[in-house]
Amino acid sequence: MQAKITVTETWLRKHRHLYDGATRHPFIRSIRDGNIDISAFKTWLGQDYIFVRAFVPFVASVLTKAYKGSDDANGDVEVILGGIAALHDEISWFKKEAFKWGVQLSSIVPQKANQEYCRFLESLISPEVEYTVAAVAFWAIETIYQESFAHCLEDDSKTPPELKETCQRWGNESFGEYCNSLRNIVDRQLEKASDDVITKAEATLLRVLEHEVDFWNMSHGRT
């Protein structure tokens, strides 16, 4: 018997071009090809630190929605809680990495693309945004980083040794498994969602993809 095609699989096929634009962006390709401009990397580092700080309350809101709104609350809450724990480590890592590269985090001003992305996250915190819709955004945001940085660790990549740790942070297998758990949560929710929620969730995925591309563009100096 053939396995059933999940909603996320349908979306990824339908929006492949946009998805590849987010996970195979020239910024990521430049890391993978070993010709990254280090000033672009430093821009990304400082801006992403600000993004991750705004990401935490968003993920906390997804956790609250999971607790209240899912029929497998315990399983979902634990996966999301694991994500929050990883973000705690991520923030410490950004501080350490910024020190290593001489990036002064206290003086970073969020650029337009970052401000807009953070505003979008804030809009998703609203209790009016359904758990399924918020969970789709969460899954997509984490997965885009996982796939992007895993691409920089493939056998034929020429990623500079000093950037390997960064790529490992999101490109490692256990982060990949965590992203799969998020995807399973999302597919289970979508399975029983109304058409209206499915439509909103798909639109949210597209907005995440656009914001991620804009974020890479900003880091790459294309804004």
Ligand SMILES: Cc1ncc(CN)c(N)n1
């Ligand atoms: C912009 C962005 N997108 C995703 C991630 C992965 N948490 C991140 N750190 N920054």
